Amino acid sequence: MTSVYDDNNIFAKILRREIPCQSVYEDDYVLAFRDIAPKAPVHILVIPKGRYISVADFGAQATADEITAFWRAVAKIANDMELPAGGFRTIANTGLHGGQEVPHFHVHLLGGRALGPMLAQAA
Ligand code: 5GP
Numbered sequence: 001m002t003s004v005y006d007d008n009n010i011f012a013k014i015l016r017r018e019i020p021c022q023s024v025y026e027d028d029y030v031l032a033f034r035d036i037a038p039k040a041p042v043h044i045l046v047i048p049k050g051r052y053i054s055v056a057d058f059g060a061q062a063t064a065d066e067i068t069a070f071w072r073a074v075a076k077i078a079n080d081m082e083l084p085a086g087g088f089r090t091i092a093n094t095g096l097h098g099g100q101e102v103p104h105f106h107v108h109l110l111g112g113r114a115l116g117p118m119l120a121q122a123a
Contacts, residue, residue: 005051011104015049025077029069032077032109041112042081042088046074052105055092074107083111089118 006012013019014033021033024044035043048070052058058067078084088111093100 005053006103009104010102011047011106025073027069027073029066030073032073040110040115042083042110044077044109045106046077046109047104047106053103054094054100054105056094058105074109078109081111086111089115
């Protein structure tokens with residue numbers, strides 16, 4: 001995976017409002033919107049507004065305010081969607097082995113049904 005942020009990735013375009021999204025939450029640091037190809041009844045993508053490629057990039061480079069705002073937003077959205085009672089899953093795919101398609105850090109928030117095993121198949 002490249003170490004240089006690509007300003008033409010889809011989520012950068014969504015942040016610049018060049019591409020529409022179904023927003024469910026926004027603040028100074030965070031945007032959250034529905035995944036275009038949902039894998040569960042609730043499938044939200046939570047992204048920082050900053051230019052971070054991956055969870056590792058975000059964890060290493062983001063400010064404390066950005067990190068706090070991000071995880072507070074994940075928790076708030078999960079609560080607003082009433083996910084904690086039944087349980088839910090958060091996923092941050094990274095790079096080639098992680099199956100990351102969009103090189104802007106994002107957390108998938110999935111729930112609304114039993115999601116089954118974490119991975120499709122064992123190693
Ligand atoms: P990744 O594989 O990078 O972890 O996940 C990228 C996600 O972005 C996929 O679940 C895919 O369906 C979603 N996605 C890709 N393009 C768009 C788009 O234009 N709009 C929205 N809302 N989601 C998108």
